[in-house]
Amino acid sequence: MTAPFDPEAAGAFSRRKRLPAWPIAALLGGTPAWWLLGVADFAWVVIPLIMAWYLATRTRVRAPRGFAVWLVFLLWMFLSVTQLESSGSLIQYGYRALQYFAATILVLYVYNSARDISTRYITGSATVLWLTTIVGGFLGMLLPTTEYRSPLSYILPRGLLENDLVNHMVIRRFSQFNADAWVEVDPRPSAPYLYTNNWGNAYSLLLPLVLIYLMETRRTKRFWWVAASVPISLVPAVATMNRGMFIGVGIVIAYIAIRYGLMGNMRVLLACAAAGVAGALVLMAPPIQAQLQDRLDNSGTNESRSSVYKETLQDVSTSPLLGMGAPRANENPKLPPKGSHGQFWIVIYSHGIPATIAFVAWFIVAFFRSIRRRDFATIASGAVILASLVEFTFYGFLPVGLSLLMIASGLALRNTDSPAATAPTWNRRQLGIRAG
Secondary structure (H helix, E strand, O other): OOOOOOHHHHHHHHHHHOOOOHHHHHHHHOHHHHHHHOOHHHHHHHHHHHHHHHHHOOOOOOOOOOOHHHHHHHHHHHHHHHHOOOHHHHHHHHHHHHHHHHHHHHHHHHHHOOOOOOHHHHHHHHHHHHHHHHHHHHHHHHOOOOEEEOHHHHOOOHHHHOOHHHHHHHEEEOEEOOOOOOOOOOOEEOOOOOOHHHHHHHHHHHHHHHHHHHHHOOOOHHHHHHHHHHHHHHHHHHHOOOHHHHHHHHHHHHHHHHHHHHOOOHHHHHHHHHHHHHHHHHHHOHHHHHHHHHHHHHOOHHHHHHHHHHHHHHHHOOOOOOOOOOOEOOOOOOOOOEOOOOHHHHHHHHHOHHHHHHHHHHHHHHHHHHOOOOOHHHHHHHHHHHHHHHHOOOOOOOOHHHHHHHHHHHHHHHHHHOHHHHOOOOOHHHHOOOOO
C-alpha cells in the first residue's frame, strides 16, 4: 500500500532541492563585514562549504562538459602532498588545497543554479564587491599607512600573529607598504585585499561582471548609480600603478569589441573603442606616465620576478611530475619564495607539469565552449576567462581571483549548456539595442 500524497512534504522537498541565492550574496556582498571581522580570506573557503551542503541535498548535480580536466588537476594536486619538506609546508599546502576545493564548489554551484539564481543576482552581488573594492582603493589613497586591528586579532594566540600571512589577514592594511620589503615600493592601495596585486586582479575580473549587471539593469535608476562607479574607479585603479591590471582590462575591452565587431554590432564596437581610447589617454597623461616610468625604473620588480621564475623552473626540472608540494624560501632572503608571483608558477612549482597542463586546460576548454553563445553575459564571462589565462603568468589568484574566475566560468557554461544554446544565437533585446 502506497502512502498518501502529502503536498506539504512534496513542497518542502522541492524547496530543499533548490539552490538558495544567499550564499552568493554572503560571499561577494558580505565582504565589508568579513573584512571588519578579520575573516575576509577565510570566507572564500567557509561559505563554499555551505554551498557544498546545498549541492549534496540535490538528487542530481551536473558538471560542465570537460570538467574532468579540472578533476585531473585536483587529483594531481592531492598527490603532490608527498613532496612537502616540513610540517609548516603542510599547513601552507592544506590552505591552498581548501581554496582549490572551494573554487570547485563555486563553479558547480553557479552552473547548477541556472533555474534558481539569476544572472542579475549573481552579477549584482559581484557589483557589491566591486563597489567595496573601489571604496577600499580610496581608503588606501587617503590612509596609506593606517592599520585596522580586527576583533579576531585579539583572540588569536601570539604565535599565530607572528606569522606574516596570518598577521596581514587579521590586522588589515589599507595599502601595501613595507619599508623593509624585498623591493622598494611606495604605498599603493590594497584594501579590502591583502596585496595591491590582489586588488588589481580583482578589479580586472570584476569589471566584466559589473558590465553584465549594467546590461541586466538598463533603463533603471540603479543602472546610472553603478555606471557612474566605472569612471570613478579609475582614480584608485591608476593609483595602484598595477600594470597587470591594465593588461587585463585591455584584454576584456578588446575581446568584447572583437566579438561584437564580428557580429556586425557597430554600437558596442564603437563603445569599446571609445572606452579603450579614454583609458589610453588617462595612462598617457604626463603625471601618470611619470609615475609608471618611475615604477619601472626603481621598483626592480621585473628583475626580481625573472630571477624567481628562473629558479622555479630549475627546481621543477628536478621533480617535473609532482613538483615541490608548496613554494619554498629563496636562498637569497631579498627575493620572494620560489614558486610564487603568478598562479602559473605556483601550480607548476607546487604540483608539477601535468597538474599545470590540466589547470590551464580547464579554462581553455571553458573559454572555447563559451564562444558558442553571443549573448552579452556569456561574452563578458568569456572575457574574464581570457584575461585570466594571461594574468596567470604574473598574478596569484588565491583566494579571490580564482573564485571570481570560477563564478564567471559557471555563468558562461550554464548559458552555453542551457536549452537556449540551440536557439538563435543573439537578438536585439539581449543586446539592449532598439530597432531602428
